[in-house]
Amino acid sequence: MIEIMSSAALCTVQDFGRLTSRQYGVGTAGAMDQLSLAAANIMLGNPENSASIEIPIFPFKVRFTQDCDFSVTGTEGEVSLDNSRLPTWWAYSAKAGQVLTIHQPKKGCRAYLALGGGIDVPIVLGSRSTQLRGEFGGLEGRMLQKGDCLPAIQATDNRPLDFGMTSPLSALAFEQENTIELRVVTAAEYDEYATEAKELFWNNRWKVTPQSNRYGYRLHGTEIRPEKPIETLSHGIVPGVIQIPPGGQPIIQLRDAQPSGGYPKFGTVIEADLWRIGQAAIGKHIVFKEVSLKDAAAAMQQNKRYLDDVKQMISLQEAFV
Amino acid sequence: MMDKNTSELDVEFITTLSSLLNRSDLTELRLENGLTSIHLKRDQNERMAAEKTLPAELQMSVFEQDNLLKSQRAKETIVSPTVGILHFFNSELGFPRQVEAEELLATIHVGLLQLPVRAVNKSVIELAEIQDGQVVEYGTELFQYDSQNLGFML
């Protein structure tokens, strides 16, 4: 059990999200960086899909009201447990009464705090993720607040933890000169843009604007216009879809986006790269690279290999401790 | 890992195994896989004794326990618990400096895994002849400390 000690606006409880309720108008929600969420849980021996807290605002402070294993992943930086300092991407066992502070990151922008056993909020429509528009899931369907208490599911493993893991920000090439490359599969309206507009899109260095959040990332760069105005009927969309509204500035729809939309779609960021957007802070730059489904599958394999390596390290540890 | 092709039993894997063995209660370990086998056996003298004298909940590594046993001597050392790459933690604070008991001094990276190197007790700690990012062996001297002279050093 933990109690939130700091202002927690924009912090929410998330797992992998709600994947089979879009037919009711329900968006997926779910963690912005699912690779970090999975790793945080693996480090504690939890199922990968266990709920944790997604934290985009720092410093974030919680008090453990009972002994509890925890891990902090997502960002690279530091945490304090009372007066002792630890890096993020670390698993440790806290004692009742200890206060954990997650400090401003050095790299990345969303931290995940996982608890041994996983955060225990009700499963609604197959997920514990917070659905803000529907006001359900997570803790009472809302963002966390100072004073909130969150229980953990009883953990089965009580061995004390004290180890770290190298983050995907370091293990999988993340950024170069403040620029993050995202791989894209083109979408329905791609061919309604002229060659020059397409080249602009691929060659632009897009800036992540302050209007970027869990709903979508609004990018700024040279405007992209279709040959003629595009009319589309409302249809289903997935997280990662890059829409280009009439203003010509792309929006990447993300986990809290509506499950349907009507703006022209230029392409979709591949699922394997969505975690990179989750760690792309406001002010960073994004470049897009066109890939095939084959390349996308290879990228997903690379993510899986990373998690497999994490698991292998943990299971070796467990076998001997 | 066990079902991997034997040719893939690489150095990293063996060093990880050896590190884990040293942190465990086991005294030896034999892995056989087709034509290849590994036999790891550990040195059993004072390390085993150390484990008996300390309550389990202290959760100190075997190597820190080594150091505690040696605490009668003037200059004590903290050695690497495993083969890996050394990264200082809080390196901006520099050395020598006063540290608290259990304070995290460095991490040793073995593949993706990072193992802690912690201070044994409240002491003034000095750096041995090593650098950040250096590959260290099992037992490489990482830090020296002098818990007796704490007051004097301050």
Next chain:
Amino acid sequence: MIANEEQPFISLLGTSGILLQAPAPLQLETQQKIWGLAEQVESWPNVLEAIPGMNNIMITYLELPEDIEPIKAKLLDAWRHVEGIQKDGKVIDLPVIYGGTECGPHMQDVVTHTGLSIEEIVRRHTAPLYPVYALGSHPGFCYLGGMDSTLATPRRQVPITDLPGGAVSIGGVQTGVSASQGPSGWNTIGRTKMQFFDVNKMPPALCRPGDYIRFCVEEIIQ
């Protein structure tokens, strides 16, 4: 079955979705084929969900296979042979307070754009039985077909950030009722009190594709 024999357009939504868009124009017969296709596709291997849109369908996967051509071919074949479903949906009557700054803040914009009186707008808006084509946008929201085209009013230049739940509005040639508070670019002409989504029920949405909505006048505020 439908007049237009053009092929539907199949495209990718990244690595987790396929979109099939039926040829224009938007019509109920096409939507009935979409419903029929959704029922079939849901049982195909690895499909997470088949989600009808407006004369289109999105099919979601955890991870699409590298070679998408067999799925495309299977979809086209299924589309060619699928029978439209004549759903025997329920009719939901919604009493609406039309107009007024509180309930219908953009009624005047619709009056200005269409050149019709408030009474005439209300008469034409309450006349049809609106089929629910699909759900989307937010939990419980229905995309309706069948609005009188003379009521069509362009979406607002600046979206409203906190349209309340129960707002009856017009966006282009479509009309709908918001199911919960949130942003919208549509013109709000009235207010109803129905609860469209209850997470404790299964299914959680009040309306299903194939149901009908009938707006009736509770009050007209000038």
